[in-house]
Amino acid sequence: MLLSIILPTYNEKENIELMIKSLTEVTKKNNIKAIITVVDDNSPDNTGEIVDKIKITNKIVHIVHRKNKEGLGKAYLSGMNYSLNQKADLIMTMDCDFSHNPNLIPNFLKKIEEGYDLVLGSRYIPGGGVHNWPIHRKIISWGGNFLPRLVLGLRTFDNTTGFRCYKREVLEALNLDNIKSNGYSFLVEIAYLIQKKGFKIGETPILFKDRIHGDSKISKKEIFRTLKTLARLKFKL
Numbered sequence: 225m226l227l228s229i230i231l232p233t234y235n236e237k238e239n240i241e242l243m244i245k246s247l248t249e250v251t252k253k254n255n256i257k258a259i260i261t262v263v264d265d266n267s268p269d270n271t272g273e274i275v276d277k278i279k280i281t282n283k284i285v286h287i288v289h290r291k292n293k294e295g296l297g298k299a300y301l302s303g304m305n306y307s308l309n310q311k312a313d314l315i316m317t318m319d320c321d322f323s324h325n326p327n328l329i330p331n332f333l334k335k336i337e338e339g340y341d342l343v344l345g346s347r348y349i350p351g352g353g354v355h356n357w358p359i360h361r362k363i364i365s366w367g368g369n370f371l372p373r374l375v376l377g378l379r380t381f382d383n384t385t386g387f388r389c390y391k392r393e394v395l396e397a398l399n400l401d402n403i404k405s406n407g408y409s410f411l412v413e414i415a416y417l418i419q420k421k422g423f424k425i426g427e428t429p430i431l432f433k434d435r436i437h438g439d440s441k442i443s444k445k446e447i448f449r450t451l452k453t454l455a456r457l458k459f460k461l
């Protein structure tokens with residue numbers, strides 16, 4: 225069984241090396257056959273070049289170089305298509321800034337073994353939570369998760385989490401290139417399409433820690449994008 229861990233990066237020079245090291249250790253320690261698929265949007269801080277160097281000695285590291293910054297959703301899509309081509313059986317996505325704890329990866333695989341097709345790392349189930357978040361971010365995140373449940377009938381509690389594990393069959397069943405949204409709304413849309421196809425979605429608790437190095441790239445435009453996406457999916461626009 226091959227696991228591909230997709231790491232989208234944009235200006236992550238302070239985090240990338242440590243993150244790759246940590247993922248390499250965790251997968252080795254747990255006997256998980258894995259590749260790390262970095263998807264870099266031509267980061268001006270040279271994150272891509274750093275990975276090119278690491279890749280020479282660490283053979284589990286792969287990189288997809290993209291020309292322009294096109295957002296998280298497009299980066300995930302590139303990483304997913306690449307992982308499917310590499311014959312990965314499981315495809316994970318996670319942030320490169322240590323907000324998602326690499327040590328939790330085995331918990332996702334356990335849920336997959338229990339029979340789930342998609343496992344979400346959830347802040348909003350017992351045992352999960354957020355660390356060091358200002359109140360406005362908590363409110364935005366809570367709304368971003370509550371609204372899709374209300375409007376689209378999603379049964380899962382954390383639908384904007386980027387810490388996930390998909391079975392390859394799930395991604396093969398979707399028409400990935402038809403997914404229109406980007407950023408957080410991409411995450412909502414893909415969860416909705418997967419639930420609609422009748423796949424089993426499970427959640428495993430995660431404690432989300434705010435980044436220490438570098439800056440968040442998610443803009444306020446996301447809120448409006450998510451509202452637009454909800455309307456489009458609800459009314460099939």
Ligand SMILES: Nc1nc2c(ncn2[C@@H]2O[C@H](COP(=O)(O)OP(=O)(O)O)[C@@H](O)[C@H]2O)c(=O)[nH]1
Pocket residue numbers: 231232233234235236263264265293294295296299318319320321323435439440441442
């Ligand atoms: N390739 C790529 N990665 C991105 C882009 N935007 C954000 N990222 C990466 O996606 C992850 C989550 O982004 P981040 O800014 O930490 O979002 P936040 O934690 O929700 O504030 C990080 O690893 C970023 O480097 C993008 O446009 N392209």
Ligand SMILES: [Mg+2]
Pocket residue numbers: 319321323435440
């Ligand atoms: Mg972050």
